[in-house]
Amino acid sequence: MTEPINIKELTKAQARQELAQLAGILARANSAYHGADAPEMSDADYDQLKRRNAGIEAHFPDLKRPDSPSEQVGSRAQDGFSKVPHAVRMLSLGNAFEDADVGAFDTSIRKFLGLDAKASLQYTAEPKIDGLSLSICYEHGQLVQAATRGDGAVGENVTANARTIRDIPQVLENAPAVLEVRGEVYMSHADFTALNKAQIKAGNKPFANPRNAAAGSLRQLDATITRARPLRFFAYAWGEISEPIAQTQLKAIDRLAALGFCVNPLTALCDGPDQMIAHYRGIEARRATLGYDIDGVVYKVNDLALQERLGFRSTTPRWAIAHKFPAELAWTRLESIDIQVGRTGALSPVARLAPVTVGGVVVSNATLHNEDYITGRDATGTTIRDGKDIRVGDWVQVYRAGDVIPKIADVDMGKRPDSAVPYVFPKICPKCQSDAIREEGDAVRRCSGGMICPAQAVEKLKHFVSRGAFDIDGLGAKQVEQFYKDDWISEPADIFTLKDRFATGLQQLKNREGWGDKSALNLFDAIDDKRRIPLGRLIFALGIRHVGEAGSNMLALHYGTWLAFVAAMPKATGEGAQWEELIGIDGVGAVMATSLVTAFAQENERASINRLVEHLQIEAAQRPDTDGSPVAGKTVVFTGTLEKMSRAEAKARAESLGAKVSGSVSAKTDLLVAGPGAGSKAKKARELGIETLDEDGWLALIGAT
Ligand code: IVH
Numbered sequence: 001m002t003e004p005i006n007i008k009e010l011t012k013a014q015a016r017q018e019l020a021q022l023a024g025i026l027a028r029a030n031s032a033y034h035g036a037d038a039p040e041m042s043d044a045d046y047d048q049l050k051r052r053n054a055g056i057e058a059h060f061p062d063l064k065r066p067d068s069p070s071e072q073v074g075s076r077a078q079d080g081f082s083k084v085p086h087a088v089r090m091l092s093l094g095n096a097f098e099d100a101d102v103g104a105f106d107t108s109i110r111k112f113l114g115l116d117a118k119a120s121l122q123y124t125a126e127p128k129i130d131g132l133s134l135s136i137c138y139e140h141g142q143l144v145q146a147a148t149r150g151d152g153a154v155g156e157n158v159t160a161n162a163r164t165i166r167d168i169p170q171v172l173e174n175a176p177a178v179l180e181v182r183g184e185v186y187m188s189h190a191d192f193t194a195l196n197k198a199q200i201k202a203g204n205k206p207f208a209n210p211r212n213a214a215a216g217s218l219r220q221l222d223a224t225i226t227r228a229r230p231l232r233f234f235a236y237a238w239g240e241i242s243e244p245i246a247q248t249q250l251k252a253i254d255r256l257a258a259l260g261f262c263v264n265p266l267t268a269l270c271d272g273p274d275q276m277i278a279h280y281r282g283i284e285a286r287r288a289t290l291g292y293d294i295d296g297v298v299y300k301v302n303d304l305a306l307q308e309r310l311g312f313r314s315t316t317p318r319w320a321i322a323h324k325f326p327a328e329l330a331w332t333r334l335e336s337i338d339i340q341v342g343r344t345g346a347l348s349p350v351a352r353l354a355p356v357t358v359g360g361v362v363v364s365n366a367t368l369h370n371e372d373y374i375t376g377r378d379a380t381g382t383t384i385r386d387g388k389d390i391r392v393g394d395w396v397q398v399y400r401a402g403d404v405i406p407k408i409a410d411v412d413m414g415k416r417p418d419s420a421v422p423y424v425f426p427k428i429c430p431k432c433q434s435d436a437i438r439e440e441g442d443a444v445r446r447c448s449g450g451m452i453c454p455a456q457a458v459e460k461l462k463h464f465v466s467r468g469a470f471d472i473d474g475l476g477a478k479q480v481e482q483f484y485k486d487d488w489i490s491e492p493a494d495i496f497t498l499k500d501r502f503a504t505g506l507q508q509l510k511n512r513e514g515w516g517d518k519s520a521l522n523l524f525d526a527i528d529d530k531r532r533i534p535l536g537r538l539i540f541a542l543g544i545r546h547v548g549e550a551g552s553n554m555l556a557l558h559y560g561t562w563l564a565f566v567a568a569m570p571k572a573t574g575e576g577a578q579w580e581e582l583i584g585i586d587g588v589g590a591v592m593a594t595s596l597v598t599a600f601a602q603e604n605e606r607a608s609i610n611r612l613v614e615h616l617q618i619e620a621a622q623r624p625d626t627d628g629s630p631v632a633g634k635t636v637v638f639t640g641t642l643e644k645m646s647r648a649e650a651k652a653r654a655e656s657l658g659a660k661v662s663g664s665v666s667a668k669t670d671l672l673v674a675g676p677g678a679g680s681k682a683k684k685a686r687e688l689g690i691e692t693l694d695e696d697g698w699l700a701l702i703g704a705t
């Protein structure tokens with residue numbers, strides 16, 4: 001080892017680089033020490049490096065790393081994984097199920113980009129690995145952090161575990177200064193079978209499938225367990241990078257391979273839907289002999305500049321899609337039908353089945369959707385299963401596709417017992433005995449009990465603490481049920497007064513099974529942590545019907561602050577400027593808008609929300625990096641024909657620059673972009689004195705000429 005530079009003489013760049021190296025070396029030494037019989041490094045050397053690290057950190061406090069060795073006590077089990085934000089969100093993929101969906105994908109991309117049907121447009125096609133995604137960050141070629149996808153914005157820090165995976169290089173040569181590699185952690189069939197044998201032999205529960213085994217192995221608090229599990233990794237994407245790694249998807253994958261990553265050998269370049277589907281069939285034919293699970297084929301636009309233009313919807317890229325393999329099937333007996341009551345009061349029938357293996361997973365429940373589905377009709381009233389109804393005692397064919405809840409595809413009428421009678425759907429709520437009402441045009445029957453219905457109240461609370469919502473560590477579905485049953489919490493606001501009500505005594509919580517001093521205090525801390533909450537999460541957490549995670553984020557981005565959001569809720573549906581503004585938001589349709597209006601008009605609901613927000617500091621929603629954008633915060637309306645880009649691209653572009661794009665002109669409009677053929681909107685803008693630009697003027701304004 002060369003004599004280290006005196007800490008006081010280090011430049012900032014040198015310090016940053018050395019901290020990255022030290023984080024890598026110390027973490028490796030840690031897992032070697034705890035994981036193997038032969039430690040790599042003497043205790044004295046180890047301590048010296050740790051002191052050097054602490055010394056540099058003391059001198060350059062702002063360079064202290066999120067995975068700083070000073071914060072780590074060996075690699076022994078911790079309470080849980082620390083959370084790490086993803087610099088670039090980790091998204092999921094839209095799905096295609098049929099060949100026609102692949103054609104539609106290509107058509108929608110051409111439309112967005114304004115390409116005609118003859119223009120060349122290439123795609124890559126590669127297997128969709130059925131594992132779990134992982135992000136691995138390298139700085140100056142050193143592996144510094146690995147994280148699971150988590151909710152896409154924040155993942156779990158599994159760095160110590162990822163270092164034990166042999167497919168994952170610890171050091172890269174000739175890599176960009178910052179390179180975040182993404183891909184899938186998975187387990188091969190052979191390794192899975194051997195692992196399960198060992199699990200059974202050791203008296204442990206076997207894993208249901210290779211994916212669960214991979215997930216369970218990666219998410220071990222003790223990295224020595226992960227080390228003993230045969231995990232593999234395929235790289236297929238990237239996140240944060242300090243410089244472009246290629247100009248096409250295919251070349252980027254080649255680059256990852258050259259850096260030492262395993263990339264999937266079945267990746268091909270295709271000229272259009274016909275070749276994509278042909279490659280899909282080829283991969284499907286080889287599926288059984290690959291030796292690892294795949295659940296479809298992923299198509300990606302090959303040209304990275306086009307990927308960039310296409311950008312993202314709220315949770316999926318426009319430039320990629322997953323073409324799923326058909327679902328797997330099995331026959332079994334329907335033993336009973338249960339009715340569950342959801343947070344919006346929906347009565348959902350659930351089939352309890354004699355357990356059966358479908359595609360490697362044991363299935364004992366399937367959804368029956370609603371009463372029409374049981375009688376043999378789908379949501380549009382069309383006959384399904386040739387009109388065969390479903391009865392308790394029937395032999396039913398179950399299918400599952402990927403992660404979705406299993407469904408019932410068919411009924412074997414030849415095996416129907418003579419005693420089987422048509423199922424009678426309950427007209428009163430089985431949980432609170434209120435009337436269960438089915439409104440005109442709604443396939444779902446709903447409990448009318450509102451918050452007096454214990455099932456609705458509990459489901460609302462469970463939703464409130466769930467992952468995309470408040471995500472309170474230590475307060476999951478089980479604890480919520482327990483607390484609700486004992487009258488400790490009956491609405492979300494009560495969660496935030498738990499500490500005042502119980503902290504001093506603590507005794508009551510500690511007396512409960514599964515709670516001690518530490519877990520009780522941890523719970524109060526975890527609750528305190530969430531008193532500060534981003535606006536989008538809060539809106540989602542309210543559990544308003546039809547207002548999902550994506551919709552909530554759209555609302556948050558549009559209105560910015562809680563006060564603005566609440567003040568802007570229309571008093572009635574279907575009219576007025578507030579209504580127009582609401583339904584003009586991308587992703588908010590009349591259905592979601594009506595649901596919001598109804599929720600905010602209900603006095604009880606409003607009072608409950610008001611009680612909740614008293615305990616919170618609500619973070620305003622921030623549009624991504626639109627500093628210096630001339631249109632940030634402005635409301636823009638496009639009308640007429642655009643010639644340089646499609647309407648969809650113009651809208652996506654404006655939004656990425658921080659503008660709100662609305663469908664109609666009102667006093668709130670800041671700018672109208674009018675192409676040829678603009679009609680009533682241009683007229684209205686003139687009347688209201690709103691600035692109007694043509695397409696070239698708009699492109700000049702946003703600096704895109
Ligand atoms: S690309 C922006 N390629 O599928 C999306 N994903 O359903 C980038 N997955 O979260 C993902 N194999 O975990 C991509 N060849 C592949 C994949 C793949 C499996 C997973 C990934 C992702 C999920 C989306």
